[in-house]
Amino acid sequence: MTTLEKILTDLGIRPDPDEKARVLQGAKEDQDAARKLAAWLARQR
Amino acid sequence: MTDPTIFDLGAALRAGETSALELTQAALARASDNAPLHAFADLFEKTAISQAITTDAALAMGQDLGPLMGIPIGIKDMIDIAGRPTRAASRVPASPALTDAACVARLRTAGAIILGATQTYEFATVGPDESLAQPPARNPWNPDRITGGSSSGSAVAVAAGIVRVALGTDTGGSIRSPSAYCGVVGLKPTKGRVPNDGVLPLSPSLDHTGPIAATVAEAALVLDTLSNPGRKAASGSLTAGAAGLRIGYPRHWIADDPATDPAVLKALDDAASALSLAGASIRLVTLPDYDMFETAGALILDAEAFGCHRDRIREHAAHYGVPALRSLLRGMGLNRDDIANAWEAAQILGARLDETLSQVDLLLTATTLAPAPPVAAFRGGRAVWTAMRTLPFNLSGHPALSLPCGLTDGLPIGMQLIAAKGAEDILCRAGHAFEDATDHSLQRPARALP
Secondary structure, three states, X not given: OOHHHHHHHHOOOOXXXXXXXXXXXXXXXHHHHHHHHHHHHHHHO | OOOOOHHHHHHHHHOOOOOXXXXXXXXXXXXXXXXXXXXXXXXXXXXXXXXXXXXHHHHHOOOOOOOOOOOEEEEEOOEOOOOOEOOOOOOOOOOEOOOOOHHHHHHHHOOOEEEEEEOOOHHHOOOOOOOOOOOOOOOOOOOOEXXXXXXXXXXXXXXXXXXXXXXXXXXXXXXXXXXXXXXXXXXXXXXXXXXXXXXXXXXXXXXXXXXEEOOHHHHXXXXXXXXOOOOOOOOOOOOOXXXXXXXXXXXXXXXXXXXXXXXXXXXXXXXHXXXXXXXXXXXXXXXXXXXXHHHHHHHHHHHHHHHHHHHHHHHHHHHOOHHHHHHHOHHHHOOHHHHHHHHHHHHHHHHHHHHHOOOOOEEEEEOEOOOOOEHHHHHHHOOOOOOEOOHHHHHHOOOEEEEEEEEEOOEEEEEEEEEOOOOHHHHHHHHHHHHHHOOHHHOOOOOOOO
């Protein structure tokens, strides 16, 4: 189980597989954006 | 013929040509005529009429609370009204608010009539979502197009002429984008100018409360009523004109984005010309890439929104609409370093805005890069990206004003002016001068739906 899946489980959310994939995709997009921002910041420093 | 403004209505009220009761009954009748637009989640017929009767009695006794006295106003259903659950368009259970939000209390003190709670996207997140308990508000210019959100009902109530002004909240553009899509004026104040006490939080660092109005002068009047003490009046130099104002135009923020509708770029160019003809000096300025503003802002918003709703989701996940829940869960995987980085980026980007705004009085950009997209694109809980230029100023805290600057295919286009923090007077002065120089703010949709 991934960290994101564990958070969903902890919240008591059990979406159907399609919806679960969409939710995890959204959260992953935010994590990717955070990495992109960190790279941009590193160039600014 | 143009609709009477708050100032016209106030003059008629004081001349004995109308009464607060008549104004309130007329607003309720317009709300009823426009019921298919779903601008209001709740209309407070009894309490509004009772308040209007009390107001008329006070006026008859010579008690004058100022220009908002007897004026009906809508309140976004994210803002507490004593005795009523703030439902935020959600099926998630809510208890009645014990007191009015601070902004509602200030309106009541000024004698405004609280007409009803206006529709919102669920918890001010995303929409429209047709699966919620109440249908979403509909755009009076074309009901097949979205209203924008999340202050959807407030913008619709003003655009349809039900009220002259309604309150909204704005975390990433939620006052300004529906104002742009519905052809009205939206004013997001400087961070901290208007208290958020009693407003449901979405992202406390980015949340702002402010007015949506038919004209800039009316938005300024309401903002001054809502503002904390010691702030420069937004209406302080309203009629000073555009002459002498220095306006920076970061045209690249619009022209370089493939999401931009050419009609929006043309409308912005035309707006720059109109302000120039009115005496402002326009210069092209370069701002940092928009993407980084949006990335930093979205990360903070998503992390805080998840934090605000985590406990509620744990208890009531099944009551949330699918799009709202999906949106609120985006931030669940972000960690402390991610948020620290986003704030560090916000500091850098905000400083660049401050630096530019030390060389010009205002910035001019679009509110949204295209007119309102079709409702059909959002059906089935689909996520649709609507490109906007609003979030940077939630992140930086600068005041920003959206106002109509044209139509394309019968749909409104909104321009956005941004001023230095605390300079709402300059913002409203320029906006008012633009309204004077053009006829865009006079354009109104056909009223009731068939």
